[in-house]
Amino acid sequence: MSDPLRLAIFDVDGTLVDSQGAIVAAMTVAFDDLGLPVPARGDILSTVGLSLDRTIARLAPAQPPASQARLVDGYKQAYRAHRIAHGAAAESPLYPGAAEMLGQLAARTDLVLGIATGKSQRGLAALLEAHDLERVFVTRQNADFHPSKPHPSMILAAMAEVGADRGDVIMIGDTSFDMEMARAARIPAIGVSWGYHGVQQLQLADRIVHGFDEIPGAMDQIWNTTT
Incomplete structure (x- = not known):
């Protein structure tokens, strides 16, 4: 057997x-683009591992669903741009x-x-x-x-x-x-x-x-x- x-x-x-550098950088861009205060680095990293919608819900609980959705999209775009600019291995x-x-x-x-x-x-x-x-x-x-x-x-x-x-x-x-x-x-x-x-x-x-x-x-x- x-x-x-x-x-x-x-x-x-x-x-x-x-990947913490890329994650924090992309989250910073997403919040900055909406004119919202950027969460502390430690708070951002504490959510790593969650799906992105749950991450944003934790980091911006006071924001309405539409704003949270824009943060999700903004993060995705910023992360992708960071990967293209720096390469996946470097980021x-x-x-x-x-x-x-x-x-x-x-x-x-x-x-x-x-x-x-x-x-x-x-x-x-x-x-x-x-x-x-x-x-x-x-x-x-x-x-x-x-x-x-x-x-x-x-x-x-x-x-x-x-x-x-x-x-x-x-x-x-x-x-x-x-x-x-x-x-x-x-x-x-x-x-x-x-x-x-x-x-x-x-x-x-x-x-x-x-x-x-x-x-x-x-x-x-x-x-x-x-x-």
């Missing part, structure tokens, strides 16, 4: 890539060690990799192409087709797409939204300490790691404990 197929699902922004560089870790995991025969991100499909595709990662991820779930994190839809869809059982799936992310999404899907989660939420916000994680080299071992420890 063959071993079960395991699935490791990664968040993107704040977990694999450091969202991989954290040091990310590519090596992904290569190590992708070489395993018992494991496939997936993505669950608040990015749009177009933005995710541009990012993966820029970093030559198109073939690394077997399943790619994004905000265009799912409710915002922490709803478990992206995880459940990834599991169904690759045929992995709940006991053989794990989520890796940097925010409380990732941890809550994993909890809602009833799978374990690994929190990374270098992202946009502090370690104190990752208390739902089964493990917290401080470097990419710790992720493969943490995954195996969790699976060996739960199986």
Whole structure:
């Protein structure tokens, strides 16, 4: 009898890539264009991982729906312009060690990799192409087709797409939204300490790691404990 197929699902922004400069810049343009006060950098980064409409609702709760919709559109346009001007690889560089870790995991025969991100499909595709990662991820779930994190839809869809059982799936992310999404899907989660939420916000994680080299071992420890 063959071993079960395991699935490791990664968040993107704040977990694999450091996109905070592009995110803050685009949000600044969106608010400036409407003559609205720009939210503090920390407030902007605290929403990374949510779908864009929920992000704007948190950052501009007093604005009417029409203004929030304009902020969403303004952010999309500004982010796209920033990507075109600077290149996807430069605007969202991989954290040091990310590519090596992904290569190590992708070489395993018992494991496939997936993505669950608040990015749009177009933005995710541009990012993966820029970093030559198109073939690394077997399943790619994004905000265009799912409710915002922490709803478990992206995880459940990834599991169904690759045929992995709940006991053989794990989520890796940097925010409380990732941890809550994993909890809602009833799978374990690994929190990374270098992202946009502090370690104190990752208390739902089964493990917290401080470097990419710790992720493969943490995954195996969790699976060996739960199986």
